[in-house]
Amino acid sequence: MKLYGFPKRERLRSQKFIQELFEKGSSLFLYPFKIVYLLAASKPILSAPFPQVLISVPRKHFRRAHDRNLIKRRCREIYRLYKPEWLAKKQTLPALLAIIYLGKQHEPFAFMQKRLITLLNQVNCCPYEKTCETEPPPPKVS
RNA sequence: AAGGCAAGCUGUCUUAUCGCGGCUGUCUCUACGGCAGACGAGGAAAGUCCGGACAACACAGAGCACCGUACCACCUAACGGGUGGGGGGCAGUGACGCGAGUUGCUGCUCACAGAAAGCGCCACAGAAAACAUACCGCCUGGUAGCUACGAGUUAGCCGCUAGGUAAGGGUGAAAAGGUAGGGUAAGAGCCUACCGGGCAAGCGGUAACGCUUGUCGCAUGGCAAGCCUUACGGGUUGAAAGACCAAAUAGGCUGGAACGUAGCCCAAAGCUACGCGGGUGGCUCGUCCGUAGUGCGCAAGCGCUGUUCCAGUGGGUGGGUCGUUAGAGGCUGUCGGUGACGGCAGUCCUAGAUAAAUGAUAAGACUCGACAGAAUCCGGCUUAUAGGCUUGUUUUCCAC
RNA sequence: GCCGUUGUAGCUCAGUGGUAGAGCACUUCAUUGGUAAUGAAGAGGUCGGCAGUUCAAUUCUGCUCAACGGCU
DSSP: OOSSOOOGGGBOOOHHHHHHHHHHOEEEEETTEEEEEESSOSSOOTTTTSOEEEEEOOTTTOOSHHHHHHHHHHHHHHHHHHHHHHHHHHSSOOSEEEEEEOOSSOOOHHHHHHHHHHHHHTOOOOSSOTTSSSSOOOOOOO
């Protein structure tokens, strides 16, 4: 399997999973990103150990399809390149993940990269053992 | 050479690494797999403003309603698009004429059928805004009063009254042909000439229309992107159309509506007519489909089963395949045409996703990169757009 | 992808081919010891934008921008 790949099975496409994610999932925010994640889905995920990921840019902030496409592609690149390192760091990853760009304007790629990686590192992957990481536990958003 | 304007064309490139989409080939651990290969957004992909193809509604018929189009001819699959032509309007400039005005050239521009078919509207101002009218005026007759002297059938001033006028004034976006002259109490197409206009004929043109001649004193303002009239066109809904696979809009349950009458000797079956219900999505007609069986009762009627349709309930799905990309296709040459475009020959095939594929990093080049991302497919229109190229035209400068 | 609706004062809305209004809010004055309420006066508008039709457009027509809704 390709190390840095992002094949179709790692993309979140099922309407049922998406509904489950936004109903039960936890969310974190760091400008300009918001992420929603769910540690375990009701059915097994085909892409294990990696999550199924959904990337979204609201039409309300970016009217032109060209702008939305560009931001989604950059987000996907950031996630794709960081994915193996993230797994090595956390050992277990969420099952479902949504990355939503809430900024109202374009940001430089390096800035986006730094912020999204910081945000991904804040995800608490071990809900049963609170102190599995050296960092302090992230604020739980209900 | 530079700048402006118009029309047309074009729409950053190269290498490496990682990554994405379907396709083809191949490998095996047979799966949402690995490897390799070539291919992979636009001139507007956009807005969804028009027109088609295609599909479903059984067939897609007629009339009304509704909607759209509107100088003429042609192009086209079709169009509200395009090409060519006609006619206006505006600006600049020249010529003719005393003037009203006419006309040449150049540029821009026009949603450009009908206002003597009818209805409606035209604020304010103004006398009057549409079968014209008469405020200030002008002129004539009659007449109360006053003044003057030439003492009158006088002249003037200021009123009243009966008329004649539409020249001048003023209002307005718009005032009922204009200019010049005659004419008159004053005036007036009242008359004449010219200009403008209406009507008719002839000629030219496929036509829009143009030209010429005659005739009419001129007889009816604007708005139809107000209603409307005329001509022509439009059945409705859109790929979330639709077809197929799997148990899969099938089957179940509840409620409601229709299943009638007459004729062909009688019964059965069938047919016909008038009804009733429905397809039919604006209405009507036509057309099409259904209108069955049975129990009780003398009958009216009541009930059961069934068929068709409607409404609800409940269950199930929210998957796959096709439609889905080779087409009114592109390019080159040649022929026809003023042109849009068409004929013929050769050649090329180059996105096809479905939570939805083109990006990131590094290096380099130059003019330093604008607007911007396919979703059934085509033809247009409109809107956004950095830079570059070509052609035409005009202005300035330089050289000969 | 397809089909619609709406843009008028700070806010909520009328309006119609002829000088743009109502309620609330705002400002000033009166009233009160003071505030509220009340009364009087006042200010505030490129009628989303650009063209066109018309003598005249917020209204009619075309294009455009923005906001919102519906259809699997």
